[in-house]
Amino acid sequence: MDIGKWLEETRAIIEQWIREDDIARQAAPGTVEEVMRYSLLAGGKRLRPQLVMASTVYLGLPQDTFRDVALAVEYIHTYSLIHDDLPAMDNDDLRRGQPTAHKMFPEAMAILSGDALLTEAFVKMSQMQNAKAEDVLNAITYLSVAVGRQGLIKGQVMDLAAEHHDVELAELQTIHRNKTGALFQAALVIPALLTGNHARQKALSVYGEHFGLAFQIVDDILNVVGKRELLGKNVGTDSERGKATYPRLVGIEQARRLADDHRIRAKIAIGSEPGAEILRNLIDFAVDRQW
Structure with a gap:
């Protein structure tokens, strides 16, 4: 398949979902919705909601089945x-x-x-109509843990504590499993929770772990060698702040090899079953991207 075309098409769909949501439609000047809308529509890859859609296809469902989940993870990411x-x-x-x-x-x-975007994400999750109440509760619990003190927040705290300090590879992986990988995993696993597909839930969880690590390694590399006009943000900032990164710890070439190893492990996790093609192409995008 043409992953570039799929990414472009799904990004346009997600942008439309955001514009149709209450946040965008209520964004009068001077309101908190105006700031929320500004940040939501500032661009970006929309990779987390795209992972929701790709996971849904892997489960044999139409990719727009869990629109509210896609919006929820994008709102959390933007927050x-x-x-x-x-x-x-x-x-x-x-x-x-x-x-x-x-x-x-x-x-x-x-x-x-x-704060409002984080809260709105859980409003979206709690109002889903196309899943059993028990499965929705399990999904909300999973997402809460993933982005709370045991997940995303934990990773952010560890990341701040590691500034200007030497860390071991295992510690760096723990930082990024939480700071970056936890929300990627949630985007992939939640559709399986909502459908009760426990067999593929495990595969998606393993895929998500390796996807998150590969993505963060490449992010670290691009902060060194990337171009500001492609990334849409300043480069060289990790070094200026003394951040713990893969290039700093193992060098750029070894970091690239580690990213490729995670690519292989991610593909092994999901296999070549029907519906896996998008996920296989997405990990290639994550490792080979220039932005």
Whole structure:
């Protein structure tokens, strides 16, 4: 299949879903929705909701079956970027080629917009109508853990603590399994939870772990050798902040080999069953991308 075409088509679908949502339609000047809408529609790959769609296809369902899940994970991702960019965190002034939320709006409104996006994600999850109530509850619990103190937040805390310190490879992997990989895994696993497909849930979880690690390794590499105009954000920032990264720990060439190893492991996890083609192509995109 042409993964580039699929990515382009699904990105357009996701953009339309966001524009149709209450957040975008209620975004009057001076409201928190205005800041939420600005950050949501600033661009980006839309990879997390695309993983929801790819996982759904892997489960034998139409890719738009879990629209609310796709929106929920994108809202959580956007919230995490808004907060990561704040002066108290990474202090970035550019995101997706545009001024970050706290540069475009008052800092307090940026913080509140992130809080609101996180909350809105769970509103989406709780209102799903196309799954059993028990399965919806399991999915909400999984997502809560993935983005809370045992997942995304834990990874962010460890990432901050590791600045200007030497870390071992195992510790770096733990940081990125949580900070980056937890939401990738959730995007992939939640459709399986909602359909009760426990066999493929395990495969998707393993795939998601290796996808997240591969993606973060390449992200670290691109922060060294990437181009700002392609990435939509400044490069060289990891080194300036003393971040724990794969290039810093093992060098760029070894980092590339590690990313390729995770690519292989991800493909093994999902096999070559019907519906796996998109996922196989997506891990290739994650490793080979230039942005």
